[in-house]
Amino acid sequence: MTRHFFHIVALTFLFCFSLATHAEPPNTATTAPVASEHAGMIDLNSADADTLARELSGIGASKAQAIVDYRDAHGPFVSVDELLEVQGIGSSILERNEKRLTVKP
Template identity: 60%
Template sequence: MKHSSFFATLVLLFSLATGFAYADQSAININSADAATLASLDGIGDSKAEAIVAYREANGPFATTQDLSNVKGIGVRTVEKNAERLTVK
């Protein structure tokens, strides 16, 4: 009995520890997010985040998340990598 409760405790702790690694990250609205928030996206650093904000200010809001690839330095692959986290609403 002692081994099974110890094993169950280990399984529970492991599940909790690994569960946080797969926690759903919140969606980022590319039409309203600030540069610091945009920089948290995969493949987007501070300079690209600033470029997104500048593009948005110069051209208006993005109609679709795919329009993010219109920003200089941001390719389709970067948009695809972040597709689940991007929104325009």
């Protein structure tokens, strides 16, 4: 009986080992966090109000619209720091978001 038990354990181990060696490695492209898809830079000169409100911290619909209105009235942003000129945008909001913001001509 001991011999029979040993054979069952050995065969089970070999079977599991065989499955593990033939399994495909995980596809890291599909297992990456979904949040990384939205981790791209936000261009202040092309983003619409909905995108700004959705993607930026501390920016709701009214502040996002104020950014778009400022851009429409004064032309494209020259730098990310110019965002401080928008009514309702202070240094704390800029600091929270500046790593995600860019200005493309």
